[in-house]
Amino acid sequence: MALVEVSCSGSIAIVTMAHPERRNALSRELVADMLAALQGAADDGCRALILRAQPGARVWSAGHDVDDLPRDGQDPLAWTSPVEHLVRLVRSVPFPVIAAVEGSVWGAACNLAVTCDLVVATRDSTFAITPAKLGVPYHTAGIAQFLSALPRNVVDEMFFTADPLGGERAYHLGLVNRLAEDGDDMERLAMELAGTIAERAPLSIRATKAEIAVLTDARVVTSEDFERLAALRRAAWSSRDYQEGLDAFHERRSPRFIGE
Numbered sequence: 001m002a003l004v005e006v007s008c009s010g011s012i013a014i015v016t017m018a019h020p021e022r023r024n025a026l027s028r029e030l031v032a033d034m035l036a037a038l039q040g041a042a043d044d045g046c047r048a049l050i051l052r053a054q055p056g057a058r059v060w061s062a063g064h065d066v067d068d069l070p071r072d073g074q075d076p077l078a079w080t081s082p083v084e085h086l087v088r089l090v091r092s093v094p095f096p097v098i099a100a101v102e103g104s105v106w107g108a109a110c111n112l113a114v115t116c117d118l119v120v121a122t123r124d125s126t127f128a129i130t131p132a133k134l135g136v137p138y139h140t141a142g143i144a145q146f147l148s149a150l151p152r153n154v155v156d157e158m159f160f161t162a163d164p165l166g167g168e169r170a171y172h173l174g175l176v177n178r179l180a181e182d183g184d185d186m187e188r189l190a191m192e193l194a195g196t197i198a199e200r201a202p203l204s205i206r207a208t209k210a211e212i213a214v215l216t217d218a219r220v221v222t223s224e225d226f227e228r229l230a231a232l233r234r235a236a237w238s239s240r241d242y243q244e245g246l247d248a249f250h251e252r253r254s255p256r257f258i259g260e
Contacts, residue, residue, distance in 0.1 A: 004033040005054075006040070012194045013041040013049040023062035024053055026108055030065075031082040035089060042093050047202050048194035049093070051116060052100035055183055063107025063130065066249050073238050077139040083108050087115050087145075091213050094206040096197050100190040101125045101176075102183045104164065111142050114149045117209065119170075120178040120190040126164035127175070133162045135245035135257060137236030140229055148216040149175055 005016040015037045017024040024030065034051075041049050053060045064083060069076045077084065090097050090112065099116035103125060110129045113119060129146070131138045138159065146155045150173055158165060171179040178193060180186035197205065236242060241257045248255035 002033055003027075003030040004037050006037045008044075008046075009191070011045065011047040011198045012191070013037075013044070013046040015041070015049060015051050017051075017053050017061060020054060020057065020059075022065070023059040024057070024109070025062040025065040026083050026086070026112070027065035028068055028082050031086050034086055035082070038086075038089050038093055038097075042095070046095050047198040047205075048096050048098065050098045050100050050190050050194055051090075051112075052187075052190070053102060055187070056102070058103045060101050060103045060105045060125070061109030061112070063105075063109040066134070066246060069134075069136070069246060071243060071246065075139075075233070076136055076237050076242075077108075077142070083112075084139075084141075087112060087142075090115050094209065095202070096194075096205065096209060098190055098194055100186055101127075101167075102186055104128070106130055111145060114175065115145050118193060119176045120180060120186055120193060121167045121170065121176045122180045122182060122186050123167050125167035125170075127158075127167075127170055128162060128164040129158050130162040132159060133245065133255070134249060135236065135239065135241040135243075135255070137233035139233070144217070 003017070003019045005018045007014045007016075015034065017030065017034070019025070019027075019030055038049065096117040098118045098120060099113040101113060101119060101121035105113050105125070105127045107128070107130045110127050113127065129138070143155070143159070146158070150158075154165070154173055157163070165175075167176060167179060170176045178189040180189050240260055244257060245255050
């Protein structure tokens with residue numbers, strides 16, 4: 001069973017996450033369908049793509065499927081993970097991707113939304129990046145994507161507290177491009193934005209998107225910095241706290257982190 005629905009309106013593609021039973025958690029299966037949908041849109045000459053949940057969704061996506069996170073000492077957010085492939089594809093496809101957000105966005109799905117070129121969201125939507133609740137050491141590339149979209153002190157607050165950022169505040173901070181009153185308004189605004197983009201010169205937009213990706217990826221990291229950051233992340237994902245975070249999630253209780 002396909003976990004995404006794909007439709008087209010002229011040169012606009014609409015990719016809808018359609019696994020409400022799992023709150024659109026970014027499982028390997030759902031991500032595989034999303035990768036295929038984005039690649040298919042690129043092959044078909046799409047000029048703009050809208051990524052959304054089903055109408056009326058209370059959760060846009062619950063983020064990384066916790067069942068897919070490893071417990072055997074592997075990096076839980078490795079470069080080769082399916083979610084990381086999806087984030088990189090969103091950045092590399094030759095057309096703008098618009099996240100049309102209704103409901104709450106959690107964890108890696110928040111990273112996905114931030115990575116999209118544009119965001120349209122309802123006033124009551126929320127965005128939360130939650131590795132601190134699970135003991136997951138977030139990867140450097142993901143944090144860099146947040147720093148490209150939001151002020152540093154807001155990124156600090158989101159990562160350190162794991163508390164949701166409301167849609168209206170996200171709009172005033174520049175993360176959200178268009179603020180909608182409700183789901184119907186969100187759909188209208190997203191289609192209007194995509195329609196405007198689809199009327200513009202696609203080769204110009206393709207070049208500009210590639211340039212923006214390169215410039216926002218331009219972070220000077222020395223080999224010493226890389227080794228230090230890798231060691232810090234390795235210490236976190238191999239810790240007892242990481243196992244406790246996963247156990248607490250499955251047992252629906254608050255985690256008891258001890259710092260080791």
